[in-house]
Amino acid sequence: MITFAVMLLLFIPIGIMANLAEQIGKMIDNDAPTNEIVVYYANFTIYIGSLLFPIFLFLSIIFFTSKLASNTEIVAILSSGVSYNRFLRPYFIGASIVALVMLVMAMFIVPNASIGYNEFKFKYLKKGKQDRITSNIFNQLNENDFIYVSKFDPARQNANNFTFERFNDDNTLDFKISANTIRWLPKDSLYQLTRYKKRKMVGDSAIIETKNRLDTLFAFKIDDLTPVSYIAETKNLFELNEFIANQKRKGASNINNYVLVKYRRWALPITAFILTVIAVAVSSVKRRGGMGINLAFGIGVAFIYIFFDKVFGTLAEQAGFSPILAVVIPNIVFGILAVYFLQNAKR
Numbered sequence: 114m115i116t117f118a119v120m121l122l123l124f125i126p127i128g129i130m131a132n133l134a135e136q137i138g139k140m141i142d143n144d145a146p147t148n149e150i151v152v153y154y155a156n157f158t159i160y161i162g163s164l165l166f167p168i169f170l171f172l173s174i175i176f177f178t179s180k181l182a183s184n185t186e187i188v189a190i191l192s193s194g195v196s197y198n199r200f201l202r203p204y205f206i207g208a209s210i211v212a213l214v215m216l217v218m219a220m221f222i223v224p225n226a227s228i229g230y231n232e233f234k235f236k237y238l239k240k241g242k243q244d245r246i247t248s249n250i251f252n253q254l255n256e257n258d259f260i261y262v263s264k265f266d267p268a269r270q271n272a273n274n275f276t277f278e279r280f281n282d283d284n285t286l287d288f289k290i291s292a293n294t295i296r297w298l299p300k301d302s303l304y305q306l307t308r309y310k311k312r313k314m315v316g317d318s319a320i321i322e323t324k325n326r327l328d329t330l331f332a333f334k335i336d337d338l339t340p341v342s343y344i345a346e347t348k349n350l351f352e353l354n355e356f357i358a359n360q361k362r363k364g365a366s367n368i369n370n371y372v373l374v375k376y377r378r379w380a381l382p383i384t385a386f387i388l389t390v391i392a393v394a395v396s397s398v399k400r401r402g403g404m405g406i407n408l409a410f411g412i413g414v415a416f417i418y419i420f421f422d423k424v425f426g427t428l429a430e431q432a433g434f435s436p437i438l439a440v441v442i443p444n445i446v447f448g449i450l451a452v453y454f455l456q457n458a459k460r
Contacts, residue, residue, distance in 0.1 A: 114207055117173040124169065125162050129154055136238055145237040153233040159218070159226035166215045167384045168415045174204065174392035175411040179404040187397050197459045201393060208389040212382035219378040220350040227346040235341075244341045246367075253363040254333055257281070262295070262338060270335050271296035275306065277331070288313040292327075297335040303328045304335075345374040373429045373436040380440045387447050388418075394454035418447060 133154070140150060181187050190200055235244045247265045250272075254260060257280050262272035275295040279287045292306035309327040313320040348356055357371050365371075391414060396407040421443040428434035 114210070116177045117170055117207075117211065120169045120173050120176075121162060124165070125158055128161055129157065132157065139238050139240075143237040143240050145233075149233060149237075152229055156226040156228075156230040156233070159223055160230045163215065163218050163223045166211065166218075167381065167388055168419075170208065170211050170385055171388040171392050171415060172408070172411055174389055175396045175407050176404065178393055178396040179407040182397055182399045183403055185399065188399070200397075201390075204389055204393050205386070208385050212385040215381045215385060216378070219381055224347050224349045224352075227343065231341070231343040231346070244343070245339045246342075247339065250339050252333075252338060252365075255362070257287075258332075260333070260338070265338050267336065267339075269296075270299075272335075272338060286314050295335075298328070301328070304331055342370075345371040350378075367430075369429050369433065369436050373426060373439060376437050376440040377426075380444060383444055384447075387444060387451050390451040390455055391447065394451070394458040397458055418443065421446065 145153075178187075187200070191197065231244075235242065245267065247267070249263060250265055251261050252259070259278045259280075261274075261276040263274035265272040272295050273293065275290075275292045277290040279289075281287050289312045290306075291310050291312075293308040294306070296305045296307075298305055306327045306329065307325065309322075309324045311322040313322070345353060345356070353371070353375055357368070357375060360368050360371060392411065395410055400406050425434065425439035425442055429436045429439035
């Protein structure tokens, strides 16, 4: 646990300095205030640290256990009659503590940090880049109401070619509203429609109403047209479950992105235990190359794990691959690897 804490204290400041060296030019060019920069790096520490927790746990176990193996302490422990499973028990206790911290952080602490982290990034570091889908947006508000816009400007809070359709319970069209533009007026808490046209169905005929401009109310927020790309990361456990349920009801096309975030959070403890077993099994054997060989192997395994996670995560986000499989497959592969290394270590 001490080794794990020291690794956090060593590598996170290095990560902050590396990020600052890379982004300082953009911060100066975009006039980022000093107080916002300080808050950004506080959020950066929590956000990035939580992502690297499993890797730090993995490397700290390799470092600590390799030290024991090089001093022939593990041989003495096992020779005294202690079983390998008993030898593993303290590692699992430590991994349980870290896994619990990781889970609580991922569910409740990191989402708050993610808000400030991402908002600062798109405001100062990725200024001008879109943080959400802004064209050809279709959204189902509830079982009966549907909206569509061809272009959405989140900064000005307006959209072009707006359409609102309401259907009856028998799936027949009740009425349809269309407008060239829709704009949110925060001062009046109203929507302003230009070139407004409403078509109301009455039996087999239609009543058409037109106006050049109309101020009205709708049961949705303008930002609900399309959430920011990182919206799922900013919600805690309960908010995320509710948000995913609402997006499924609305028929959101990028629902896999949100579900993937949820499953990744729940998979963190499993990942911690799998990496713990691999780290102990590999580093508990005394080798000619010593700690250097074990650390090199550990870093290699860490990169392979990150590669697997990214590949399957991208498949889930872009190619419609099952989010739960995208999370489970890397853990299954490394779980099998953990069992193999553990059996070899016992022999």
